[in-house]
Amino acid sequence: MTERRTRVLLLASTFPAEPGDGTPEFVGDLAVELAKTMDVRILVPSVPDAPTRSTYRGVDIYRFRFFPRRWEDLADGAILENIRGRRIRALQIVPFFVSEIYNVARHIRSFKPDVIHAFWIIPQGLSAFVVNRKIPVLLTTLGGDLYALVDTPLRGLITRIVKHAKHTTVMNAQMKGEVERLGIDPFAVSVEPMGADLSGIVPHDVRETDTVEILFVGRLVEKKGLRHLIAALKDVETNYRLTVIGHGPLEEELRQLADGMPVSFVGEKPKTELRACYSSADMIILPSVRAASGDQDGLPVVLLESLASGLPTIASDLPGIDTVVSHRKTGLLVTPGDEAALTRAIDELAADTELRRTLSEAGKDRAADRSVVAVGERYAPLLKKIAGMR
Numbered sequence: 001m002t003e004r005r006t007r008v009l010l011l012a013s014t015f016p017a018e019p020g021d022g023t024p025e026f027v028g029d030l031a032v033e034l035a036k037t038m039d040v041r042i043l044v045p046s047v048p049d050a051p052t053r054s055t056y057r058g059v060d061i062y063r064f065r066f067f068p069r070r071w072e073d074l075a076d077g078a079i080l081e082n083i084r085g086r087r088i089r090a091l092q093i094v095p096f097f098v099s100e101i102y103n104v105a106r107h108i109r110s111f112k113p114d115v116i117h118a119f120w121i122i123p124q125g126l127s128a129f130v131v132n133r134k135i136p137v138l139l140t141t142l143g144g145d146l147y148a149l150v151d152t153p154l155r156g157l158i159t160r161i162v163k164h165a166k167h168t169t170v171m172n173a174q175m176k177g178e179v180e181r182l183g184i185d186p187f188a189v190s191v192e193p194m195g196a197d198l199s200g201i202v203p204h205d206v207r208e209t210d211t212v213e214i215l216f217v218g219r220l221v222e223k224k225g226l227r228h229l230i231a232a233l234k235d236v237e238t239n240y241r242l243t244v245i246g247h248g249p250l251e252e253e254l255r256q257l258a259d260g261m262p263v264s265f266v267g268e269k270p271k272t273e274l275r276a277c278y279s280s281a282d283m284i285i286l287p288s289v290r291a292a293s294g295d296q297d298g299l300p301v302v303l304l305e306s307l308a309s310g311l312p313t314i315a316s317d318l319p320g321i322d323t324v325v326s327h328r329k330t331g332l333l334v335t336p337g338d339e340a341a342l343t344r345a346i347d348e349l350a351a352d353t354e355l356r357r358t359l360s361e362a363g364k365d366r367a368a369d370r371s372v373v374a375v376g377e378r379y380a381p382l383l384k385k386i387a388g389m390r
Helices: 026-034 079-085 087-111 121-131 144-149 155-164 173-180 226-233 251-257 271-280 301-309 339-351 353-368 372-387
Strands: 007-011 039-045 053-056 059-064 115-119 137-140 167-170 189-191 212-217 240-245 263-265 283-286 313-316 332-334
Touching: 007 026, 007 087, 007 121, 026 039, 026 053, 026 059, 026 372, 039 087, 059 087, 079 087, 079 144, 087 121, 115 121, 115 372, 121 137, 121 144, 121 155, 137 155, 137 372, 144 155, 144 173, 167 173, 167 372, 173 189, 212 226, 212 271, 212 301, 212 339, 226 240, 226 251, 226 339, 240 271, 251 263, 271 301, 283 301, 283 339, 301 313, 301 353, 313 339, 332 339, 339 353
Parallel strands: 007 039, 007 115, 039 059, 115 137, 137 167, 167 189, 212 240, 212 283, 240 263, 283 313, 313 332
Antiparallel strands: 053 059
């Protein structure tokens, strides 16, 4: 007799309209790995140009509508940053929650999941908390929801959501400490970062060059720190060109800061083009900072992808990032927001080809154990264990 496969209802808000469109795909990539041994259904909000029913590499996707289609863009990217970028988007919040709660309840009835995997404490964790008291929940917080909301009036609500979950996964040890300070049993919290899809990575070859090609990839929001990179580049001695991949609410302001500099803003890139950029650049810089709201990066998937390609890296010394970038071993770390230190790091890495070769080779090895395949092999037994906690 064939054993019944565990059913997982996966809830998320950030999800590509179609594979490879430039939106982070870590949720979908993990779902594909889980689907090797479990039945997985993905429920996410509607975004422009996305059908309400589709599949992601064989996994069923259901999108719920929540606002007139012409203005339905709250989940097109990061929700908190979208609201900060255009305050009028706040009008979508209440209908978003109402629709998500209704649709979570509907999919619980139709799919009959054994476990719910909710990405982000708010909104998905909240919706699972409101709707469901019987099906065990695995909650995954990726940084922004925890860092930006834990020290606000929502702290009490966040505590109730996390306590409702059977287990919570976080991206780094600092986040684990934040969750434990909510009164959560340390054994109910574990560090399990998201993985990167490393299939199809284009290898980077370190080269001698007179003009260094620098790459920045990320949302154009405060926590990504691009303004600090632009300021640092004004003082470098190296000939360079900077390519900025991504979009966001600060784009116009950042374009003005870079006016007259060899900086190209090229918008989002599909996965295949992004991987070609890792191969052709000379270094990637991820100058993340802690935003005024408290939000900061956990462990950017783009960092894992670029390391896997062998692209030399300069990054901010922040929890999560420092688990894969070891200073002068797999990359160079600088103090977040320290523009002078960033200038020195750029000049040093540009001038030292042997250092770039060393970091390139070590980075490939460090990224290997953070592949989505390896992460899926850790999440699958955790979800099956939680499914038995009814």
